Amino acid sequence: MSPARLRPRLRVCLLLLLLLVPAARGCGPGRVVGSRRRPPRKLVPLAYKQFSPNVPEKTLGASGRYEGKIARSSERFKELTPNYNPDIIFKDEENTGADRLMTQRCKDRLNSLAISVMNQWPGVKLRVTEGWDEDGHHSEESLHYEGRAVDITTSDRDRNKYGLLARLAVEAGFDWVYYESKAHVHCSVKSEHSAAAKTGGCFPAGAQVRLESGARVALSAVRPGDRVLAMGEDGNPTFSEVLIFLDREPDRLRVFQVIETQDPPRRLALTPAHLLFTANNHTEPAAHFRATFASQVQPGQYVLVAGAPGLQPARVAAVSTHIALGAYAPLTRHGTLVVEDVVASCFAAVADHHLAHLAFWPLRLFHSLTWGSWTPGEGVHWYPQLLYRLGRLLLEESSFHSLGMAGPGS
Numbered sequence: 001m002s003p004a005r006l007r008p009r010l011r012v013c014l015l016l017l018l019l020l021v022p023a024a025r026g027c028g029p030g031r032v033v034g035s036r037r038r039p040p041r042k043l044v045p046l047a048y049k050q051f052s053p054n055v056p057e058k059t060l061g062a063s064g065r066y067e068g069k070i071a072r073s074s075e076r077f078k079e080l081t082p083n084y085n086p087d088i089i090f091k092d093e094e095n096t097g098a099d100r101l102m103t104q105r106c107k108d109r110l111n112s113l114a115i116s117v118m119n120q121w122p123g124v125k126l127r128v129t130e131g132w133d134e135d136g137h138h139s140e141e142s143l144h145y146e147g148r149a150v151d152i153t154t155s156d157r158d159r160n161k162y163g164l165l166a167r168l169a170v171e172a173g174f175d176w177v178y179y180e181s182k183a184h185v186h187c188s189v190k191s192e193h194s195a196a197a198k199t200g201g202c203f204p205a206g207a208q209v210r211l212e213s214g215a216r217v218a219l220s221a222v223r224p225g226d227r228v229l230a231m232g233e234d235g236n237p238t239f240s241e242v243l244i245f246l247d248r249e250p251d252r253l254r255v256f257q258v259i260e261t262q263d264p265p266r267r268l269a270l271t272p273a274h275l276l277f278t279a280n281n282h283t284e285p286a287a288h289f290r291a292t293f294a295s296q297v298q299p300g301q302y303v304l305v306a307g308a309p310g311l312q313p314a315r316v317a318a319v320s321t322h323i324a325l326g327a328y329a330p331l332t333r334h335g336t337l338v339v340e341d342v343v344a345s346c347f348a349a350v351a352d353h354h355l356a357h358l359a360f361w362p363l364r365l366f367h368s369l370t371w372g373s374w375t376p377g378e379g380v381h382w383y384p385q386l387l388y389r390l391g392r393l394l395l396e397e398s399s400f401h402s403l404g405m406a407g408p409g410s
Helices: 003-026 075-079 104-120 159-171 192-198 353-359 361-370 382-394
Strands: 080-082 088-090 101-103 126-130 149-154 176-181 184-188 208-210 216-218 227-231 237-262 266-270 274-279 290-293 302-306 311-332 336-339 342-348
Touching (some): 075 080, 101 104, 104 126, 104 149, 104 184, 208 336, 237 336, 237 342, 237 361, 266 274, 266 311, 266 342, 311 336, 311 342, 342 353, 353 361
Parallel strands (some): 088 126
Antiparallel strands (some): 080 101, 149 184, 227 237, 227 336, 237 266, 237 311, 274 302, 274 342, 302 311, 302 342, 336 342
């Protein structure tokens, strides 16, 4: 085998070893003899007028483009959620509660930052001076109008703390932090839609799969242990056991890529970073179809669909986007599944389906050793999150979806 082909496999082996290290260390009775506790990493305050990351706020590498003002009367107002965290002081000059309204992503980061502030300065709390703006007080296309931005200080208003406060905001996961003024720090996040699109692969709640019994059921009704129609390594249809859900968020709005085919007609919605199997002509055998990100599928290409008999190619007629409720990402034993009669991978974000399937081997092994089904929880499973972070250390940037660099967990 050539060194070029061997290199990815060596990386995967190292990745699997790294995954097993935390589990092995977690089994021991206390600290390992001779181990040393790592000293806490020194946090470097942001300089005045510095922003992180070092790109403009409304670009892909930061919080993303402006999507339009949200008013109380608009349909998008339901995207905002109030934050009643008692560890955060909201200035609320308007006395309308507007500063407490924000997207869930912004709320999560703000709550995390509140804990960091109290740990850094006992007795001091995080203070929000500006949140969602419904009155037009900010510049045109400000992310304050979408509930995606906050201006913050500390409760003691000690301006000497604001550089470090900005650094703590970066560590808390805000997508863009700007030490904007001597009087405050500005923080913003990606939109719920773009963040969800970047962080993995899912199908909407109502998307249907076929059980071994012949029944068609929505993914929201599927449970671990069910056997669903999938594709085997030989390119033939098979029924594969659902092991776990890599992501399961029933109440989350997501942006989905919609792939429509003709001859036969099919319509599948899935997140842009999810993998589908495609070919440029219909003569390719099913086993030779290559894994492609949904966002890269073009009209004129072919995808695999369930037909009679077996699996067959279908020409892509149209590609569009659609917002729908729910996000479900089941993992089957074969690493594939047929959703709305279209063959898809169980994996996302990383371009190589076979590499991803190999990397999930420890999870499949653990499931086999437990001799039972796991009760599905909500949110992103810890394993793909860990795998993604480790993969970023071992694989080239080109191995990842261009919109998937934020990591899984939407």
